[in-house]
Amino acid sequence: MLSKMANASRYMLPVVFFGYAAAANTSLFVSGDWKDLHANLEGFLKGTVTREVEEVYKTELPHRQPSIGLLGALRYQLLGVGKKGVVVGADDWFFTNEEFLPQTNDPDRIARSVEEIVRVRDRLAAHGTELLLVALPHKSDIYAENLSGVFDKQAGHDQYRSFVQLVTQAGINTVDSRPLLEEGKSEARVFFKTDTHWTPFGANLVAEKIAEAAGSLTSWENTPYRLAEAGNVSFWGDLVSFVTDEDYGSLAGLDQEEAHLWQASAEETGGVADLFGAETEFPVVLVGSSYSANTNWSFAEFLKAHMSVDVLNVAEEGQGPGTPMFNYLDSTEYEDQPPRLVIWEFPTRYIAQDLLWEKAPELPAAAKLAGYAAALEGRTAQ
Numbered sequence: 001m002l003s004k005m006a007n008a009s010r011y012m013l014p015v016v017f018f019g020y021a022a023a024a025n026t027s028l029f030v031s032g033d034w035k036d037l038h039a040n041l042e043g044f045l046k047g048t049v050t051r052e053v054e055e056v057y058k059t060e061l062p063h064r065q066p067s068i069g070l071l072g073a074l075r076y077q078l079l080g081v082g083k084k085g086v087v088v089g090a091d092d093w094f095f096t097n098e099e100f101l102p103q104t105n106d107p108d109r110i111a112r113s114v115e116e117i118v119r120v121r122d123r124l125a126a127h128g129t130e131l132l133l134v135a136l137p138h139k140s141d142i143y144a145e146n147l148s149g150v151f152d153k154q155a156g157h158d159q160y161r162s163f164v165q166l167v168t169q170a171g172i173n174t175v176d177s178r179p180l181l182e183e184g185k186s187e188a189r190v191f192f193k194t195d196t197h198w199t200p201f202g203a204n205l206v207a208e209k210i211a212e213a214a215g216s217l218t219s220w221e222n223t224p225y226r227l228a229e230a231g232n233v234s235f236w237g238d239l240v241s242f243v244t245d246e247d248y249g250s251l252a253g254l255d256q257e258e259a260h261l262w263q264a265s266a267e268e269t270g271g272v273a274d275l276f277g278a279e280t281e282f283p284v285v286l287v288g289s290s291y292s293a294n295t296n297w298s299f300a301e302f303l304k305a306h307m308s309v310d311v312l313n314v315a316e317e318g319q320g321p322g323t324p325m326f327n328y329l330d331s332t333e334y335e336d337q338p339p340r341l342v343i344w345e346f347p348t349r350y351i352a353q354d355l356l357w358e359k360a361p362e363l364p365a366a367a368k369l370a371g372y373a374a375a376l377e378g379r380t381a382q
Helices: 004-029 041-046 047-061 064-079 107-125 155-169 180-184 198-212 299-307 324-328 330-337 348-352 366-378
Strands: 084-088 094-096 130-136 174-176 223-237 257-266 283-287 311-313 339-348
Touching: 004 339, 047 107, 094 174, 107 324, 107 339, 107 348, 130 155, 130 366, 155 348, 174 198, 180 198, 180 283, 180 311, 198 257, 198 299, 198 339, 257 366, 283 299, 283 324, 299 311, 339 348
Parallel strands: 130 174, 130 339, 283 311, 283 339
Antiparallel strands: 084 094, 223 257
C-alpha cells in the first residue's frame, strides 16, 4: 500500500505543474499583451522575440506569485528540498548556504578580519573606549547532527576556532560563545529551526557571559534592571522563503517559530555618573547584525539586566557586523559622547562574504600586506 502511495506521489508534482502550465498559457494567449511582439525572421535570428516573450511571462503570467509558493510547498513535501539559498537538514532544520561557501575557512579572509578588528579596537581606544568582541558560531556548527553527509560539517567549526584563536592572540577582548551554545542546546534550542538567528534562550546565555567579561574591562555606576515577560511573537523563519511563500508554509508541513519576548526596566531612573562626575547617558553601546537589532531575540534587554546598565543598541539588520560598526564610528553621536564599552556581536559566517569590510577605511597596500602577514604569522605559530 505504501509503495503504491509513493509511486502516486512521484507523479503528482509533474501533473500539477503541467496542468497549471496549460491553464496559464491559455490565459496568457487570451489576455496577454502579444500584439507588440516583433515576430519576424530578423527578430528570431537576433533573439529579440525570445526576450520579448520572456518579458511577457515575467510580467503577465497569472497567479505567478501564488503558483511559485504552491509549487515550492509541493516540492518540499514530495522531495524535501528548497531553492538555492537554503540547506535542508533533518527534521525540518534549515541552514543558510552562506555557512557552506567555499571560502568559509580561507586563511586570508580570516586574517583580514582580524586586522580590521584590531584597527577598530585601536580607534576606539583613542577615545578611551574598550572593545568586547562577541564571536558567534555557525548554526550548522552547533547543530551539525542535523546535516546530511553531503555537507562539510567541519569547515565552519574550523573557521570559528581559527578566528577566535587569532583575535585572542591579537589582544582583542573576546567572548567565545560556542561552548555556551553547544552546552545550552541540551536544555533548550539556541537557534531556531527555520531561521538563521539565535533564540532568546541562546541570546540570554551569551548575554550572561558578556556581563562577566565586561566587569573586568571597565566600570560604571550600576542601575538595576528588572526583566519582565513581554509576550510571545509568532513568525515564519527567514529561511522559509527559500522553500515557499509564507502563505503556503503550513501546506509545506512547516510550523511558525515562537519567540518569548523580554523587556528590561530600570528600577531606578536618572543618568549614570561616570568616574569624573560627568553624565554619560549610555556607558555601553551594542553594535552588530540582526542578531542584536531584531527585538524578537531580546538580546539588548538581557544585556541591560545582566550588566545593570543602559545599553544603546545601534545594530542594523541586513548589513552584517562590519557596516554598522563603521557607521557608528563615523557618527556624531560617537564623536560627541564615546561610551565606556562597545560590545561587537560578530557572527563568523560573515567572514566568507565579500561585503563584510566594504566600509572599512582604506589603508596603503603595504600596510595591508604587513598587517595580514602579521596575523597569518600569529596563526601559523600555534
